[in-house]
Amino acid sequence: MNRIWLHGLLRRRAGRLGMAAAGVAVAVALLASLGAFLASSQASMTARAVRDVPVDWQVQVQPGADPAAVLATVRATPGTMAALPVGFGRADGLTATTGATTQTTGAAVVLGLPDSYRATFPGELRTLAGTDHGVLLAQQTAANLGVSPGDTITANLLGGAAATFRVDGVVELPAANSLFQAVGAPPGSQPAAPPDNVVLLPEARWQALFAPLASTAAAPDLVRTQIHTVRGHVLPPDPASAFTQETGAARNLEAQSSGSAVVGDNLGAALDAARSDAAYAQVLFVFLGLPGAVLAGLLTAMVAAAGADRRRQEQALARSRGVSNAQAMRLAAVEAGSVALAGALIGLGVAAVVGWLAFGSVNFGATTVSAVAWTAGAALVGVLIAAASILAPANKDLRWATVAAVRRSAEPASARERGPWWSRYGVDVLLLAGGGLAVWASSGNGYQLVLAPEGVPTISVSYWAFAGPALLWAGAGLLVWRLADLALRRRQLVRRALRPVAGGLAPTAAAMMARRRRPVARAIVLLGLALAFAASTATFNATYQAQAEADAQLTNGADVTVSESPGVRVGPDAAAALAGVAGVRAVEPLQHRFAYVGADLQDLYGVAPATITGVTALQDTYFQGGSARALMNTLAASPDSILVSAETVKDYQLHPGDVVNLRLQDSATKQLTTVPFHYAGIVNEFPTAPKDSFFVANASYVAAQTGSNAVGAFLIDTGGQNVTSVAQAVQARLGASATVTDIAHTRSRVGSSLTAVDLAGLTRVELAFALVLAAAAGGLVLFLGLTERRRTFAIATALGATRRQLRGLVAAEAVLLTAGGLAAGVAVGWLLSQVLVAVLTGVFDPPPAALTIPWPYLAGTALITVAALGAAAAGALGQGHRPPARELRQL
């Protein structure tokens, strides 16, 4: 019998089964695609974390231990690809005499590097001027001393000895923080900043200077040796597993060395950070993926519910022919099983294609086990959706249909007019209130959604934070239902609204919809939630991308940035030459100096407040105490005003208007001179500025006070177009005298691994599914609803309804559904966008000042949804073209 039943279903109800299977397929495909996203993102996060580590291990040789023995141990450790000794020595200070002036710095670190160091660890040094070898100075040291390649400096060593060097080159140390870490010290005890003054010597010269000192008892802290190591990067794709494996290897080396070596595990630290990104990827999955899967489930349930009356009739007919309840359930199970099987297979196929297109992989998990788990899990969800949509209602009908029918017929009209039970108890309002409270609690200051303590193997995700959006989703859906139900009851209102569409049949259309308000309200809710899902996901992604772009622009400064080499003095007039390069829209000079406040050395940026915003975006969130525009106006109106970091305000107890005396290098004397500023506001972020403390001041004032208008960088606006080619053209014009960077390169380098690599794929997948769900929620539900009422339209036709009148009746429902769904989608979408951005603030860097609305996508989604509704209405009308007699016979 099951086979006959299935055969009949496939022949007679193929459309309905196909649509239900499509709903299941969407849910399965979405979940499996997200599995592919997680697999892809975890693998790329690990690869990216590993790629960006310049030195995997810095193995510190402990006092009294033999560096050669430790080097041999490290080289013998499994997984070690290369290991080189690096000497760390200290000098009391550095001195340089240029022209008639002598500059002196504080304590300096002197590194001794083997000849092959640069080739083995290419990410550790970047030459800015001069040669790649010999005596090299760090950029800031060169600036402090006012020297350039060819000048001579003197290092004052312990015990009064001095060594004189001719500077061969100036280098940048991109990974200075990790290079100068205190190996073995707990995270809280690490130095706040790398040393200001660094000299890099060839190993032989360093040995000649410091080897004697190393043997003296007084110098164990002043002369150290580290073994810098390259590890083979054969790691599990999951950052957490990779972290565990890598830190285990480091601990093993420490155990092998019997206390003579402590490992500074940079690779482990990078993987530690990637673990946090991986956790955020899971968070995004829950926030952005699950609503889609739930919507797909609801859509399937709606599709199944559209055929519930027919199924009920078929079931009743079968029972009247002697089919037992158990057999009837088996028949329903055959239908549910067919839908689940077809939906799961189609869904997994679609997910494989999506994964291949979006992530370049058809894996549904990072490992075989997780791939199998994701595949089985997604398919299981499909089975559950099919069971809940088909099997559960069938079971309910079997148990309650007769009783329910009797009760319904006995119900007075007033009872029918009552709303659903949850609306009488205000469940929607309670859910919204609870959701609001949960969001408020989980988006407050200092709330950490993902907690990944440095060095601790465990990582925790606050799944409590999901409660807020989940409750708001449910509450908003029920509230939309309540409002739609209330509106549909007000027939006068509905008929007035529908009169332009339905004409003289507006009362009939209003009456029909008032009686069918439950399915109509459900359809409005589903369409509204689908649109809200699309809107909130798109808005979140757009805001995220905007902030990632802002992060890239903060790092690079502008579309293209020209950084002048230390010692090269270029005035703002050079901007004119750069403006002549093809593709350049505007050029803005940006001063870069170093200034002492008290004993702290900080970067100082001199800007032209009136024009700086023309080439780079200054967001209000970068500042405190005023908007970006207001603070730039302050700098323009009061040239001696200055913006300082929050940390500096706290450390020096500053209040608006307070005088801040900075010591800046005077151009003529090369000596530090005190320049008074007035504290005007707080700056947290600024283009090209470091993450730690810095100042922003008026460039004209700085130039006047220091006697130099030398520019540190030129920010170039290209309108976002052809940044790479413009950068190449600028570089070609300037030669090696300056470093040119473009935002495209910076974009791929900065940000978390989540930012640059993976979210784009997730975005494409999410937005595509959101679009499908919105279109399906509108078109499919309307089409099925109309199809199930073919008899109604056939009767109307038999009673004399013209095509135009039928079109009016169908259009009335389509218009009501469209208007209600769009209104609900906009309102709920706006709410959920705000909530998503608030709760997921942790993934934004810098945090956004406002939502970025992706208008083209939203407009496209609305248009496609309206088109789907129009197509559904047209399709339903097309069925009405058949002779009504035939329809009445068949239905």
Place this chain on the structure above:
Amino acid sequence: MSAEKVDAGVAGLAAPVRAGALVVCDAVSRTFRRGGVEVAAVRAASCRVESGMRVALTGPSGSGKSTLLHLLAGLDTPTGGHLSWPGLGGLPRERPGTVGMVFQGPSLIPALDVVENVALPLLLAGLGETEAVERACAALDRLRIGELGVRLPHEISGGQAQRVAVARVLASRPRMILADEPTGQLDHDTGDRVVSVLLETADELGAALVVSTHDAQVARRLSRCWRMDDGRLGIEAAS
């Protein structure tokens, strides 16, 4: 065959059309294609329905009674022969209210209450809402089922539903009433009452009445009897 072709055919009829002929069938056929096989539901049926006629259309199940009624009502299109509605001024579907149809099965729209169901053909014919509702209520009262007005179709019995369907016909004041097995799903007494209502309605409107049935008692209450057998129509003399 399109309505235009039907009318063209009427013009070419050999026999002159009498003024009382509401509908004229001349060798009308209707075939369906089912599973690649041609099935003839009506074979070259010729008949005419005139004002005031009371016709019982009898015959076994599947003999083509419903198809013939649908053709007469203009709800279906013949695949052969000529069909015209000279007394109605043209295709009934284009002249709402000229033909009233009582269907075999449930024919009330589930989402409309009884009054709205009865008023619907009037609204479709272009009447205002107020007038349509007044006429619907009057028709229901005329059939003594006014108390059912606010009920939904699933809240009334099968016999009540058929009487509502008759009220819908009454409210439209058609010139020809076609009833397809109106008592087929009703017990004898209820069916008898429904037929009485149909006859009273037709008398009141002066309309022609054609009732398909295989109930001999129902057929005897009508003055003429047409018999369908395997798609062929046989017309007996008026009683």
